[in-house]
């Protein structure tokens with residue numbers, strides 16, 4: 001008994017020594033005393049808040065005043081982190097709303113700077129193509145998003161929200177469940193994969209004749225245009241938002257890969273292969289570049305940790321009986 005304890009103690013020391021020797025700033029596996037939480041956010045490997053806790057500097061999460069951030073350039077551009085999913089290769093961050101307002105004489109009275117997020121320094125991160133939308137709110141308002149993918153290819157998309165004098169906003173919204181269809185609100189999926197740089201802004205279109213929407217607009221208290229990226233399902237337009245829109249940020253889904261290789265390339269070298277859990281497998285990342293790790297069917301947990309994937313007993317029976 002005592003001997004067994006002693007030998008496992010020796011083993012722990014040896015393992016620690018190996019880890020220390022591997023040292024440097026990144027870690028093959030995290031130290032035991034690495035924090036796994038920052039405020040309300042679980043920080044699991046490959047992410048970490050300090051040296052020897054993250055797999056690679058791209059996975060550094062800055063924990064400040066109990067809030068987690070992804071640092072991407074100057075501090076004002078830091079992206080607050082809302083959730084990290086090591087299993088799915090996803091992260092939800094909070095990105096700001098771009099806003100521009102005019103008074104009745106068409107003079108600009110307020111504007112935020114364009115929202116610029118440059119994840120290029122993080123290499124393996126990109127904004128999810130299929131699960132975020134550029135959304136615009138306002139009358140005669142447009143939003144535009146420019147981006148670059150990791151290879152530097154440029155991308156642009158925009159959408160326009162138009163209100164008519166006849167009150168089409170109310171009519172459209174009265175007849176459909178999808179309220180955001182171009183009247184008072186528009187939205188569009190991104191059609192480029194792997195955007196690691198994105199910038200968006202909002203503004204208003206003006207017309208030189210009375211066919212414009214100024215009559216409709218005058219019924220609303222503000223004459224502002226808003227543009228933002230938002231994860232699908234996290235914003236539902238209400239015509240009330242034309243009068244009173246207060247949200248300053250929205251959740252945005254980022255995809256990440258654990259390394260810049262195909263699964264085939266990665267598996268060749270077991271020491272650099274990141275899927276460490278016994279019951280893990282490799283999968284192409286949705287970023288279009290690199291791979292992520294998953295637990296095999298019937299297992300769940302963190303595939304990046306040696307004993308990360310644990311069996312789910314119910315799934316096991318389900319698997320055996322029905323598949």
Ligand SMILES: *[C@@H]1O[C@H](CO)[C@@H](O)[C@H](O)[C@H]1NC(C)=O
Nearest residue numbers: 039040063064065066067068
């Ligand atoms: C720290 O967080 C608290 C609570 O969220 C907030 O009231 C305070 O302003 C924050 N302090 C700094 C320096 O950010």
Ligand SMILES: *[C@@H]1O[C@H](CO)[C@@H](O)[C@H](O)[C@H]1NC(C)=O
Nearest residue numbers: 073118119120121122148197
């Ligand atoms: C994004 O940041 C990288 C450095 O991290 C810089 O080289 C690049 O020019 C930036 N991209 C844009 C479009 O500003």
Ligand SMILES: *[C@@H]1O[C@H](CO)[C@@H](O)[C@H](O)[C@H]1NC(C)=O
Nearest residue numbers: 122123124150151260261289
């Ligand atoms: C991925 O690796 C390829 C080849 O090694 C390299 O050309 C490319 O710049 C890398 N991309 C990133 C985002 O690191």
Ligand SMILES: *[C@@H]1O[C@H](CO)[C@@H](O)[C@H](O)[C@H]1NC(C)=O
Nearest residue numbers: 164166167168169170171172
């Ligand atoms: C909107 O609905 C009102 C009454 O329901 C109707 O009088 C008006 O013509 C409709 N406008 C449009 C543009 O359909």
Ligand SMILES: *[C@@H]1O[C@H](CO)[C@@H](O)[C@H](O)[C@H]1NC(C)=O
Nearest residue numbers: 207208209210211212214215
């Ligand atoms: C636009 O409407 C205003 C007031 O309703 C009117 O005074 C003006 O002449 C109109 N302008 C044009 C170009 O029709």
Ligand SMILES: *[C@@H]1O[C@H](CO)[C@@H](O)[C@H](O)[C@H]1NC(C)=O
Nearest residue numbers: 234235246247248249250251
């Ligand atoms: C937007 O703001 C409203 C009102 O403050 C709030 O109830 C809602 O949760 C916010 N939505 C998001 C996605 O933050």
Ligand SMILES: *[C@@H]1O[C@H](CO)[C@@H](O)[C@H](O)[C@H]1NC(C)=O
Nearest residue numbers: 266267268269270271272273
């Ligand atoms: C695996 O990668 C490590 C670190 O890059 C390298 O030292 C080692 O030679 C590689 N092994 C093989 C079999 O390629």
Ligand SMILES: *[C@@H]1O[C@H](CO)[C@@H](O)[C@H](O)[C@H]1NC(C)=O
Nearest residue numbers: 262263264283284285288290
């Ligand atoms: C994963 O990516 C590689 C290289 O891009 C490709 O050859 C392979 O078919 C992909 N596998 C799957 C399952 O999509």
